Amino acid sequence: MNLNQTLKNVSILSAFIGWVDSSYLAWVKWTNSTVACLPNLGNCNAVNSSRFSQIYGIPIAFLGGVAYLLILVFLLLDKEGHRSNQTFLLAIFGLSLVGVLFSAYLTYIEIAVLKAICPYCVLSAITILLIFICTLVRIKTFG
Numbered sequence: 001m002n003l004n005q006t007l008k009n010v011s012i013l014s015a016f017i018g019w020v021d022s023s024y025l026a027w028v029k030w031t032n033s034t035v036a037c038l039p040n041l042g043n044c045n046a047v048n049s050s051r052f053s054q055i056y057g058i059p060i061a062f063l064g065g066v067a068y069l070l071i072l073v074f075l076l077l078d079k080e081g082h083r084s085n086q087t088f089l090l091a092i093f094g095l096s097l098v099g100v101l102f103s104a105y106l107t108y109i110e111i112a113v114l115k116a117i118c119p120y121c122v123l124s125a126i127t128i129l130l131i132f133i134c135t136l137v138r139i140k141t142f143g
Contacts, residue, residue, distance in 0.1 A: 004080065004142045007134040011092070012075050014134075018127035019068035021120050025061035029053065035120070043116035052109050060106070064099070064124060071095050071131060089139050096132035103128055 025048060028035050035044035047053065053060055071092050078088040103125040110117050 004138055007138050008075060008078065011131045011134045012072065014127040014130040015068050015072040015075060018124055018131075019065055019072060021123050021127070022061045022065035022068055025120055026059045026065055029059040029061060035118070037119065042119045042122075044118045044120060046116040047110055047114055047118035047121060050109075050114055052106070052114070067095050067099055068127075089135060092131065093135045093139060096128055096135055099128035100125075100132045 025035070027033070029048060035048050037044035048061075055063070074088045074092050074095075078085055078092075103121075106121060107125055110121065
């Protein structure tokens, strides 16, 4: 397997994990459930119930889930040798860049404002960063 395919596979796995993670948090938000969080491992409920957890009434986790799903679709449509390959790579790059920047903002909010960390949010930040790095390397090396 070549480097391009390996990076793409890492991105696919990361996007799937991010989608599951975001979907769970969106479901928790919509059902007003309690986040399943291990004791002494962050304060998921404080973060997921804060005023920063939604934009115009839409849970940020839902928006993240949509972004991960779009990235996943673009990755699956991205076929080596096709003319549309560059378009999909750039779309993934753009989505993941926005995701990384927004995750950095949300991480700042967690640490500086809420003084609470959500492990699910940390997982999402890591997965979107992985997608961003893999896509950046793919564009620079193969794009």
